[in-house]
Amino acid sequence: MHFGATLEQSIHPPWREHYVDYTKLKHLLREDVAPDSAAAQAPWTENDESAFVEELINVQLEKVHAFQRKKYNELQDRTSACEARLEEVVRQEEDTPQKDSEMKKCLKELDGITEDIEELERFARINFTGFLKAAKKHDRKERGGAGKGKGKEIRQDPKVRPILQVRLAQLEFNKEDYSPLLYRLSTMYDFIRQNLSDEQPTAATEGAQARRASISVGPKRYSSHKFWVHPDNILEVKTFILRRLPVLVYNSQPSKNIDNVGRDPTITSLYFDNSKFSLYNDKVSKKPDAKSLRLRWYGDLKENNEVFLERKTIRSAADDTEGASEERIPIKTKYVNDFISGKYSMEKQIQKMKDRAPDDVADKYSSLVDNLQKFIQEQDLEPCLRACYTRTAFQIPGDDRIRISLDTNLALIREDTLDSQRPCREPDDWHRHDIDDSGMAYPFSTLRKGEISRFPYALLEINIRDSELRSRTKSWIHDLMSSHLVHAAPRFSKFVHGVAVLFDDHVNTFPFWLGEMEEDIRKDPKAAWDAEQKRIQKQQDDETHVGSLRAQVSSFGGRSGSSGGGGGSHRSSTAFPSTSPQGRGTAKILPSIAAHTTTSVTEAPEAPETAESPLDAAGPEAYKKPLENFRHLFPSFNLSRYGRAHSSNSRRRSIPSLPPGVTKPSQLLMHQGPVRVEAKVWLANQRTFIKWMHITVLLASLAIALFNSTHAKMAAGIYTGIAVFAGVWGWGVFMWRSKKIEERSASSFDATLGPIVVCVALAVGLVVQFVVRYRQVTAGGGGNGGGDGPVMTVIPGTGGSSVLPPIVFDGVEWIEL
Template structure:
């Protein structure tokens, strides 16, 4: 299906005028123009202006404004539910006080007393109105996600058409990628809003059912150890060594033998993993995965090392279930049976017979194996699946042997290779074989130089995946995922990335991260810190809004910051069946991952100096960070300020460079003071008794020198005290340098003024002294002339 038809079918009628005008772009591109009119620079400018500034700007502004309205409507729903939540909390608080015999907690009771009590009829009416509004908001959130994705695809398609037809002298793709980074029209930024909607749905539903107390215990049923969370990141190749160093300080490298799945005794290089993904000519599995269709499924073959080494080959089917978790079915198969299995001629009879012949094999395990093979074979037949993509990469695993609470994998040298036979004239793989013989028989390795152009895509970054089991937090993981060393890549999939790049003409939708892959992901540490602070603040606001409905000290999403609500369900049954296998044989995860949201941050103390007088003025390069963190945080009910932070307890341990930096600054001030004192002394001695101006300025310079000395000592002692107290205040102090600079400028200006005045006065005196002599001489000459006239 052509993309133009797909775009027209995807239009949401109320937003019809806000979509990209794809037909106009094709007209400007003159795709179907048969005349010989040359393509000029003006045509390039017109097309680029229309695509990058008009159409892209229109979509970005509409998406931004619509998302803002949806958040405002969600907040309005929360405010409508707030009186109901306060009434429930106040009632529970009073009841608890009577049972326990303690004084009643005024946190909710006082607030409830200030608001009028909501009657039963009004309560049900409010709940039903909010539920109807939530249905509309949820519908528009879904439509907005579809709107963003289809317009993003339109931009990519139009850009590709330009580069294919008119890109001989100028390729537009890099410029459009940069514009998409500036104006992101397709991002995964709806998760916090969806979670707030989910929380309100739960509250409304259980309140209408007469079970509000269950809503107050939301997200408390998950116990530690029942689930795991996956975090995915991109790592720039320049940061690989530093990331490995950070991980190696906490976790050892897990080295294993892919043949026996046992931990190797000797040293060996990191294993190479190969995955072959299945799909049909319509790429329906890819489309379902990109568009987040419920129960989206994927199928692949996976093995370690070279196929010539006869490794264990795993046939794996993964299905996304409700809530975002996944279920996996897999079994091992020999390479000679793969093609007959795909064609439906072999049903794993030999493996089943061997399992039954052992006698001691659990019947449930045999039945599960039969069910898995039948399900995968039926899935291949129903969806007309065939191998289409190969992913080859080197994996470095980090894990404490026997302890799977934290597992980290780092994939490098990711090569995505076409494995299809869709083009009958130039098939990449023989249609009657399940894999590429040219790659496996020749034992090709990265960078696969023997492949033809267009069959290989070299992914530019490394992939980092962190799996945390349970809800325990690890400080070093938080520091790593919030640092500049990694870039979050939620929902990233090797299969989706490979199809989107290598089959760009055959698909009509693209993942949201496509434009970011080809841009530079390196970030400055200060910028990464500022972005993280902004993200924490936004997450804290959303968490507080959700938590206010359930009476929790923090919202459910805060409590489950390492475990997303989508992953609260138990692990997949297939994973449970594989618990007895070695840790190194954990399935290679390629599913969507959850992103942690850390919300607790300590505000900095107020700054001193000019910053306290002019809050908007600061010389610190972290001024924006301070403005964000200095905002007053309203503590939830039942929470009070600790008085003394944990960081301020225990003995003071300060690095020597901190003390030396403070001393070095004091020595600089002494240096300035000595220079000014020497200047004033020299000026005073050279001035003489009659030069009052020079002697006065020498005294002024002496006063500035004394001030510099006193100020340097005072700042030194003040910073010394802050270091000992482990204060969070800003060490910047600009008053002293300003005073010294202003004093010197004023002294120089006065010196110039006095000198100029003295010169002018001296000239006037000289003129006044010569005037009487000239007048006498003129008078004498005049008298002589008079005498001559008389004679």
């Protein structure tokens, strides 16, 4: 299918006018006219070149980018509005039908936001592919001939794709950075689900949950982070890691060539797909349960009589696990052809397995072999791409908490038979003999140009156990991931990249990282540090949206519920991902980790800590309190021992039963005996009381002074009332807090009503006093004819001399002697 038809099928109707105008770009390239027409035969001039570049980069690209940024900002605003509405719900203390109705409306709005995020991601991907396709058509166009009135003839063929890729690297619409927004949505989803226990997930919400696969709950234990390393920095990266981890020699097979002893092993992966590249499209589109199949061996194939057949599955969010699972079986090289074609089903190996292993293990192995063979037959898979690279592994032997691999000299080679006239390998064989029989090694200089793509960088992959993410002793990992030595490459795949660059004529969807291939990934150390600090600050700003809602929910007395019907189900469903950002105290490590997480390796859940949490000590009833349920639904961002004790893992632990004859004490040891409170606690309470008394004295003094004025008696009464209230309030709060200190109460000591009343009353008093005095001054109409100012009068018998009248102030007449 041509890309134009693919684009037309992918258009979201409400956004149609904002997609790339691929038809117009083809018209500028004269792709929509007959090849033998006069328009097609006309020479390509500078005016034609300028018009195409202007339309592609300055018009279409800017149009798509502006719309994407606008929609993303709208999604952020809608998310903030939902958070504000939920905060209002949290403030309501009683359960009412209006509260449930409001939460249902918020849930519907969240589903709409999630669907728009999915659509926006598809919008960015299809437009990204359209720009690359248009640039490729331009660069392939043959030019020449004499110009006739259209401008000066172009004598050389300029390439527009490098310019486009540089511009794409500067924009944001192809970065796929939706994690902060999705994390905020996940928080609200979990809160609403726990309050609407009778609410069943709809088709829309199930799709939304699938989209939140990267932040959904699961017992994953390892997190994988992928980076590109420039050749100039490879040695420095190796030496940096070597100071902390030793090189792991995992390929102990003896080599016939003594020169290869002690060298890093060469790994070859042979990827399978069909002529439609279904596996590639599923992986690029991030479909649930996307699968990939490969054959892998170490060293030269002629020295190996056995290879490994591996199938990798990306699990959806609906599963209990998240990330990738791998199925792997060994197979003799001489049986590979027959196994792929379905003529050989490994009966001998299965029989050996049944003779040596338990029945259940043998049955699982037999079922796996059948499934892999059916998968190959049903999908019509055959080898299409070879990836050869040299791997250096770093790991402490026997300690898998941190595993690091560095792949260099990566070469991606075509292994297909799509062109029946010039197939890359023999159609009746499963690998290329011209490479394997001759022992050809990197850089494979004898291969034709279109058959090989040499990746310009090294690939660094860091696998960290989740418990180590919280270890302060492993800060060097964060230093490496945020340094100028590496460039983040989330979700990078050798298989996807190889198909995208070698089979670009056969696929209509490209991965986003192609836009960064022309970018120089080397960084200035200071600039890298500054960028890391800005990113951390942005991450912390995103956390405030979630933190504000969590703070409100911590005091919300709603009901608890579970879609699973049990307490254990409730506690497991409210757990948050271990790689989520965890506040300012951990902003140094976790933001980088969250930004680069790509794959997770599923293992058994981590063993609980030995320290008993306060909830465990309180007994099973503690889990039933609504307040505690919501505090655990929105846990604090603390990674200390106390915070981990209150995390989801601690809540999953069952309460151990007491042995016979042992009963639970009614009062803990910490609460027995006399209460001992530090003196500074009492002194702090007394200082607060003295402050209130100081305010009372000041207000009372002001009131007494105002009582001497005839016109200010109203204000004096107001200030007297404020002084009396301040004194009574200060004494009451002092006694109330003293009682709570004696009882060792864990509730809040805040008392905000008094300060608010005093401030409002003072403001009212000032306004009243000002209004009264203003009316008195302006009552006579102003000037000398009115008001209280002195008036000059002439007293008879004084010869017409003017004298001042008597001065009257507050009812007392003052006469000048």
